[in-house]
Amino acid sequence: MDLLSTAILLLLLALTYLVLNPSLRAKGKLPPGPRPLPVLGNLLQLRTQDMLTSLTKLSKEYGSVYTVHLGPRRVVVLSGYQAVKEALVDQGEEFSGRGDYPVFFNFTKGNGIAFSNGERWKALRRFSVQILRNFGMGKRSIEERILEEGNFLLAELRKTEGDPFDPTFVLSRSVSNIICSVLFGSRFDYDDERLLTIISLINDNFKIMSSPWGEMYNVFPSLLDWVPGPHRRLFRNYNRMKDLIACSVRDHQASFDPSSPRDFIDCFLTKIAQEKQDPLSHFYMDTLLMTTHNLLFGGTETVGTTLRHAFLMLMKYPEVQARVQEEIDQVVGRTRLPALEDRPAMPYTDAVIHEVQRFADVIPMNLPHRVVRDTAFRGFLLPKGTDVITLLNTVHQDPSQFLTPQKFNPEHFLDANKRFKKSPAFMPFSAGRRLCLGESLARMELFLYLTAILQNFSLQPLGAPEDIDLTPLSSGLGNLPRPFQLSLRAR
Template identity: 85%
Template sequence: MGKRTIEERILEEGHFLLEELRKTQGKPFDPTFVVSRSVSNIICSVIFGSRFDYDDDRLLTIIHLINENFQIMSSPWGEMYNIFPNLLDWVPGPHRRLFKNYGRIKDIIARSVREHQASLDPNSPRDFIDCFLTKMAQEKQDPLSHFFMDTLLMTTHNLLFGGTETVGTTLRHAFRLLMKYPEVQVRVQEEIDRVVGRERLPTVEDRAAMPYTDAVIHEVQRFADVIPMSLPHRVIRDTNFRGFTIPRGTDVITLLNTVHYDPSQFLKPKEFNPEHFLDANMSFKKSPAFMPFSAGRRLCLGEALARMELFLYLTAILQSFSLQPLGAPEDIDLTPLSSGLGNLPRPYQLCVLAR
């Protein structure tokens, strides 16, 4: 979808994020919107063809609405609405803002689609929207086509939501974990200095030579369990499972944290321990029980992008800064504020000190 690779987009955006962090001058700040604006710009550049300035009203509105919907969906209200949607349609509560917020995001996307339609060149697509519009035109006479306007708007919304909230929330969990375990932060920084140095930003090629950092990122994902639920599966025939009969047509939502906290798969599943992903020689090892992006046909299509972003963002930040909590590391509470669609980290502030 363009001449620049995704890695180049992330590295470019990383420069803007580091500059924003330098502006804090070591003073306390809430990382939520600082990180979300940068992460969202990656998927925005793929969808819309260009990044936004950090003070752009369109970007700020998208992030605000996505963050609010993620909070609602991760709250008890969101869980109840998933279970009893018909009942809660008649009950007042914050869940009613979900569709209002979605409508506002949809309006923003529709505005961008109209702008693309006015300047579309099918022979030179600039981004995801251009590619989709071109496919719509090619299949407009096909009654079985999946390429029509409603699908474009919904798919773009899903890409924005997934590409913004999951990585941003994981990074906020990572900051808290690294502040609570400063010895882990120091070891990651030592590995960055040894492999990359300070003269350039880390690249994806560096990951193979940084087993400890790779293990830390995997352990952050396992421990934080940002999205503990897999996508729904529908049983295609009557199925017996562990003594229970699941009738054909039943929708099943898998809780991935059951395997991420399985003591038969991880030595100390309730503890943050990067050695879960290291062998006796301190080389990185994969775990078949590690499934933050689900698996098989339900595998998240954004897995490669998310892994790349987590590595490049976290290493770039720790290369230039040390993360400092406002209180004692042992007082940091790692339990999520709420758990539903995702595990929402508690609000906090931190300081980033130049190294």
């Protein structure tokens, strides 16, 4: 038998083995999807300038679970409430890994609470949850900080005196001060250079990540590392932010008293000191810097962006704004700021805030998940390490869960008796094991900020309400609202 015949025979034997061996056959039993090309994957079927829309359209062709190749990277995509819920909630442990996301990973290197995996992630999450609770997360003490900061924000808004202005920066400064007070131990004055730099860096990076450049970097990071463009600014911004945090850590170390921790950084420094002899410890300086960065980024951008979406929606639908103000006047009046204890008596306001979050869909594709072991899911077998994208936009627009999913409609969160009702398909903070660490803080901030603003001001568009465009400026990591100005009329 010649060499060619031997090679053909061995190839046939190998193929027969693969076909007949059930364990190996199951190992490759991935959901169907479009046929990929070498290197490019399915990029010809995807619009990199609008990846979200492309992935959503593919789900209509291939179903609620399908496989797609983003360049050389294979991912499984989940669409619709039922599929996402089965993965993140019903099989939460299996889907608890964090998938590749180069715009973050190439900075964090898998460190920090948001982008770590395995035992490191579990240790950092347990520690962070406990420390944040100790400093008031979800408690009355953090509510008092938000109310205090709300007064500073109202004072800034009064300075506009009815003139048109862009609310982006003033909202971001106020929201960021809440998480800054937890992380660094104190708020910043609104003209403090450190706060202004933090806001500028976070806003710029969120905009780049949500742009086509950010999407392309996630697909071809090694290539784009050599290509000029705004994505190069991402990592300069990251490093500037890291330097700012490191400077604050050094200030903490100079006045550090382990018996009296003042904030999150002090508690982390204490943990580092306690475990400094353990070579396997997950608590060291770089972990502190990355975790602080993750919390600062998440605690600043998402709430500020949601509030800007809310302003646009309330101006486009002035009857909704008027009804919220009427409920505030009836329940709270004008002599004090709204408080969390008022929320149960304000079902319409609560429904509007939930509908803003559903309709805005600030993080529409979620951060990627990863299966941590070989996982059976809906008749398929996802091998350990498979990255999974959960399309939260399809959850929030699922017609089986919302009567008019394409429309802004607060009635989605009201029952027949006009009482507030929860929806299991409400997932703006993700779901399951990777649920956003700051969910309770964000929910408090949205209610307290929005009600305080509407108690004191009416939001006035510069043009006709019906001309307001609610479609996002870009949809990558985030759904960014289009730039706008408004004026405030004192009530």
